[in-house]
Amino acid sequence: MTEGRQISKAVISRLPRYYRYLGELMEEGIERISSNELSVRMKVTASQIRQDLNNFGGFGQQGYGYNVRYLYDEIAKILGIDRQHNLIIIGSGNLGQAIANYTNFQKRGFLIKGMFDIRPEVIGREIRGIRVRSLDELESFLAENEVQIATLTIPKTEAPAVADRLVKAGIKAIWNFAHTDLNVPDDVVVENVHLSENLMRLSYRVCRLQDEREQKERKKAERAHKTEDGRNGKRS
Amino acid sequence: MTEGRQISKAVISRLPRYYRYLGELMEEGIERISSNELSVRMKVTASQIRQDLNNFGGFGQQGYGYNVRYLYDEIAKILGIDRQHNLIIIGSGNLGQAIANYTNFQKRGFLIKGMFDIRPEVIGREIRGIRVRSLDELESFLAENEVQIATLTIPKTEAPAVADRLVKAGIKAIWNFAHTDLNVPDDVVVENVHLSENLMRLSYRVCRLQDEREQKERKKAERAHKTEDGRNGKRS
DNA sequence: TAGATTGTTAATCGATTAACAATC
């Protein structure tokens, strides 16, 4: 991995997708692939693939292409999913449970060490063998357990205060599902999953497509109308 | 709204965030705001805000700024969240339930018309007053009900086949939570929420920050070592 | 060796920021 200059955010956000496709190739038993073949599958340019990968070093071989397994492992290293990440989930509602139940995360080295909630009726319950603790225990738990990542699946009203507590307790990263932005120091990573914003983008695109369809139909109707006129009036 | 040329994806993806901040301003009772004030709150440049908004027309007024309420409503129109969107949820697991239970979506005009599953033990259950139907009923349900959007909260193995059925049944948009890409015709919108990819980006950033910290400490240790040498050896 | 395909430089394209005239 070439040290030094910053790698652009756009490149990073594409890496997990490369990783996913390489995983699928491995499942298909494909051992090598050229940037061109991969570009067809992924619907991106071969140039972009080569450019992206060369940010981290030469993983390919001229005249051969890329070794699928090797590239897969290298990307895992870059993304840090070869290491173990300990995480806690704050908010044991449906979303928190969905994450706790998604076994692929544990497979990728993301280990759920604890779950927290403020609702008395859920505290003490077990979800996939993880006990739901009272949020009061947050600080003492973090003092005793090494945890890097906190998942925030709580209402937006509670999120900023909890985020502050997490930062004070030394958490390194927050995976934020609350519908609000969090203010944290520079050395704390926040990755937002704003589902409602995602749904609005979907809405925009649906509406634009609908508008297009309607416009097309209007034009069609207009043309039909003109032909009608032509029939009744004079023809050139 | 100025018709014509395509608006860039980057602009669209920022609109929901503007919308969120404008909503908060309204709650605070703020009636007008300048691009500069807003830029401070949102941590973007004022130039970008003005440039973004002017893609859709002049919503502001020189010497005054923007009327919060007016801008809020205009963005809602652009995003199409002033209209009603009917949706179904396919997969009634934790993630599907989380979406069904998130009342803000209904508030924004996204109405959940039905839920579907293949697991016999959940079919017939009610979630927030919505009955979980067998996936076998999908086509007949869509024939009888006007539904634009389908939310896919099912395993990646099932997703492509279900997506095909949805497209055939005339669905206009898929909100895809399955960890796979879907192949659909051009006139069907897909918005992906790939949580595992999001988590990998988080992992990358955590690791880079950790590496930085470690490097700093190493340098510090080196410096300390040199000083040590200096003490024992000669000083200039 | 010849053919294939990478790694990398150069060219293009698009998005962001700066600047300022228009105007409320």
Place this chain on the structure above:
DNA sequence: TAGATTGTTAATCGATTAACAATC
């Protein structure tokens, strides 16, 4: 009117694509 702030053009910056020499 003077001051403020937009709308918009121009300048800069960054990301994507094309091209090709290097090399397996």
